[in-house]
Amino acid sequence: MKVYIETYGCALNKGDTYIMMTLLKDKNHEIVSSPKDADVLVLNTCDVRLETGERMKKRITQLNKLGKKLIVAGCFAGAEPGVVSKIAPNASIIGPQALGKIIDATEAKNRVIFLESDAPNHTPRIFMNKIGIIPIADGCAGDCNFCITKLARKKLRSYPLRAIIDTIKDLVSKGAVEIELTGQDAAAYGLDYGGKVKLSDVIREASKVDGNFMLRIGMMTPEQAMRNIDDLIDTFKDPKVYKFFHLPVQSGDDNVLKIMNRKYTVDEYRNLVKEIRKKIPNANITTDIIVGHPGEDENAFKNTLDLIKEIRFEKLHIAIYSLRPNTKSSLMQQIPDSVKTERMKIINSLYEEIARENHSEYLGKVSKVIITENGKDNSKIGRTINYIPVIVQNAEIGKWYNVRINNFSFYDLRGDIV
Template identity: 30%
Template sequence: MATYHIETYGCTSNRGESRQIERKLRDAGHYRVDGADEADVAILNTCTVVEKTERNMLRRAEELAAETADLIVTGCMALAQGEQFEDLDAQVLHWEDVPAAVTNGECPTTTPDAEPVLDGVVGILPIARGCMSNCSYCITKFATGRVDSPPIEENVEKARALVHAGAKELRITGQDTGVYGWDTGERKLPELLDRICDIDGEFRVRLGMANPGGAHGIHEELAEVFAANEKLYNFIHLPVQSGSDDVLEAMRRQHRVGKFEAVVDAFEDRLDHWTLSTDFIVGFPTETEADHERSMDLLERVRPEKINVTRFSKRPGTDAAEMKGLGGTIKKERSKAMSELKREICTDVHASMVGETHEILVVEDGTGDSVKCRDGAYRQVIVTDATERGIETGDTLEVEITAHEAMYCFGEPIEVRNERPAAV
């Protein structure tokens, strides 16, 4: 788990984005400290209204870079003028990518009691606690231990309660959802997903992170479950972390590149419109230039629709912290190269959707008067002027995709369906 320090400048939108960053960090088991000098990572959410503001942002970024081990710069100036921060040892990221970067490739940490939570129309259901891995860079395992899987029926009842309480989207979470049931000697995830999809009601289900090593043994059955259940978003998060088997061995990951690609192929064979999400750690201590090129080749070959790129940083008490690290310049250059390829791939994916019609679920409020929605493959679609159009979270819309950015699309409603009672 990491400690973080966050500073926010500018408008209400920036403050709202920082709140969402913090919520995701807290959900992952990280916690805030007051000073950058006490933090594993500092986050600067920038503003760029006038030239004086820009100078202040650069000066503050320089100060933070000197005070903390890792600096992440996000917000308006980072996105509009990212080149201004090139001389700093900092990651320049879209705010939605910040939580993944802070986690350093580690598994998420569920709440201590692993109880479900309803957040608006999103139900968060931790199905197990702990993992079966022993990754050399991960500190989360010290907090969570080995996997502990409650019975299927217990998780189904928790899911049913969330749906009855108003959840329109169920997010199935855990340190590693793919190993659910391993502690009982059975591979139970496909059966659990089937049972949850059988619950009465109109809702969607998103499966959280499944490491390739755990997913591989059930990948054929898992892909069949996705193909058979319309309630399941056609989305899977498989963090490969490197395209080099040598690096994966040094990381003590439970998979090699071949297993990762076998899982991907199983989903590709059975699903048409679907999303692959994956993670890469750039600059692991043993990573050579050839290893980095293997990661770039894998990214180009598989072309995931969602990609988290994280620069390696040491976590105290882990074996990787004792390794001689790579220089900051090397990590920065490799991270930049991979992030540029990531942006190209993600832009191509969203550009290809323009002109298509998709059914989407409104899951949360966006900035201004927009709402954030998800299509059947869990790709993000933004709809503007929500109040004027009478659109609220929980509604199902049919939209035409009219425009795109690198990481999301814009949709124009054709039809709005909701279950709210008519006004009297």
């Protein structure tokens, strides 16, 4: 059958799509690039925010009107299957922890629903733009009060280490120059194996794979990163690993963190960053901030601003808190939208100011850059060893270059090949 897949959301969702594509191709189904050419439509959904959920509802409605077989997969399907059924009563549903059922759903004559399945054994053998995305763990060990993804990916399930390494070898042999090891919480890897294997073991084994490629490690919750921080930092020192740490703090205020049900204090987070920077001075510390979560008063917001000023994050992912159904935070007293919007403006302005100052330090200097993807107007996009994007001209994907930085924005660097 001809199958069209449309994907929304994070790197883990993209990795899930590559797994589904791999399974479909193994059964001789054809992946097509347009809904009009397809027999089956697969929508791999996200549900992380209110506006995202509304967008998913709209897209389900649009695809359902095409009158073709529709499969709704991903986090929206897993967290809100009843809503999917109401919008598209004939659509099949596959939760994000039931990827292996994509063949059953594609080939079934009638509607089917799979919200969970066996432990994950399927890995992707497909990638795009020279960047391979490999899920290493599904689900997390946390229970944050604001998070709907936990409802969609209920259980922490780590992929077998050998399967991950074999997949890296396969993708690198096919030309991938960047491998993203992703998960809902990469640092929770192996907890479901009794802690006998950890993220550091995955990185160490992955670094031994032959080939010209770089490893990018996905988001890690601070409490799980702390669990094995010395060994983890040692693995990040390998030349094949980007010095990139995505550690979402969410708030710079201890009381708000407690309300969120996060499992660390601001001081513990601060010490984690200090330890990383002490041992890897050029480390890129990227974080997530939720603005306007219940309990965030003016003093708590100020504490978050102060933490940003102190740590001077390389990158911030900032989101206004939005209510998600069936989460504890949605039942709490809410902060007015006008207050959240004003705080968002303040924090965005601070982020851009700090990011520009951080990037200005590269001006006139030469950085080693690996080219990983195509940019706009025939440009190429590369990454420094600490994962800052660099825009260059006349470069070849997969090659390393020495680039003299001659311009910058708060988001990226620009330069000429030396």
